[in-house]
Amino acid sequence: MNADHTTASVPSVLGPIVDVCADLYRLGWAENHAGNLSYRLTDAELACFPPSDGTRGARFESPFPDLAGASFLVTAAGSPFRLLVKDPTRHTGVLTVSADGSAYTVVWGFEDGKRPTSELPAHLRGHQERGKVEPDNRVIMHCHPTNTVALTQVHELDEASMTRTLWASNSESILAIPRGIGLLPWMVCGTDHIGVESAAKLRDSSIVVWASHGVLVAGRSVQAAMGVVESVEKAAKTYLLTRGGERRPIADHQLRELAAAFGIDPPARFLP
Numbered sequence: 001m002n003a004d005h006t007t008a009s010v011p012s013v014l015g016p017i018v019d020v021c022a023d024l025y026r027l028g029w030a031e032n033h034a035g036n037l038s039y040r041l042t043d044a045e046l047a048c049f050p051p052s053d054g055t056r057g058a059r060f061e062s063p064f065p066d067l068a069g070a071s072f073l074v075t076a077a078g079s080p081f082r083l084l085v086k087d088p089t090r091h092t093g094v095l096t097v098s099a100d101g102s103a104y105t106v107v108w109g110f111e112d113g114k115r116p117t118s119e120l121p122a123h124l125r126g127h128q129e130r131g132k133v134e135p136d137n138r139v140i141m142h143c144h145p146t147n148t149v150a151l152t153q154v155h156e157l158d159e160a161s162m163t164r165t166l167w168a169s170n171s172e173s174i175l176a177i178p179r180g181i182g183l184l185p186w187m188v189c190g191t192d193h194i195g196v197e198s199a200a201k202l203r204d205s206s207i208v209v210w211a212s213h214g215v216l217v218a219g220r221s222v223q224a225a226m227g228v229v230e231s232v233e234k235a236a237k238t239y240l241l242t243r244g245g246e247r248r249p250i251a252d253h254q255l256r257e258l259a260a261a262f263g264i265d266p267p268a269r270f271l272p
């Protein structure tokens with residue numbers, strides 16, 4: 001992390017998270033207010049944050065009993081990643097889930113009245129369900145990788161078919177997503193419904209593609225989660241760049257017309 005990202009009072013666990021948010025912004029996958037991230041803190045990492053007065057928090061619409069007592073570093077609602085990297089104490093925060101899983105308390109951050117991302121239910125459901133198959137999972141991340149979103153607008157919306165397309169686009173794709181992708185049809189974002197559907201998909205795959213929107217990805221670290229998104233996005237881009245049937249290049253006879261019009265004598269091996 002660059003020294004100007006934070007002050008000395010910010011715990012070091014924020015470093016890789018701020019870095020990945022900066023990368024997502026620079027890659028164009030977290031434009032405007034897009035993108036959110038949650039990281040499950042270890043007890044030792046939580047201890048690095050100064051204790052709060054416990055006066056801020058909220059109740060969940062539906063409880064998360066499996067996450068009782070767990071603490072998360074979460075990006076704030078409406079906080080552009082472009083600004084987050086310059087002021088993480090305002091645009092991120094730490095929350096702890098209550099002992100019965102029905103509410104959370106803010107431990108640190110979310111300064112100036114900021115609140116956790118509106119996708120918090122989707123994140124917590126993701127942690128809850130992914131944790132059942134991958135106990136070491138720590139990260140749930142959402143972003144808008146451009147080519148992956150474009151793929152959902154031209155490709156058959158079928159999980160198996162899209163996975164095969166991605167695998168067939170790069171030799172290392174099947175290594176990056178050996179369990180394939182989860183795929184959800186278009187639905188309203190920011191709701192518990194998309195959170196429930198995504199969490200169910202995260203039991204089978206580390207990445208869920210939301211049609212015409214983006215991805216929700218899980219990982220043991222921010223680097224692991226980012227790596228999966230990069231691989232899917234690269235395969236999607238390669239597929240889109242090589243998709244046939246629509247190209248209308250300049251025909252040979254048109255090139256000859258151009259050559260004649262401008263007095264060019266192209267070598268015969270290039271234009272018979």
Ligand SMILES: [Zn+2]
Nearest residue numbers: 034035213214
């Ligand atoms: Zn989004």
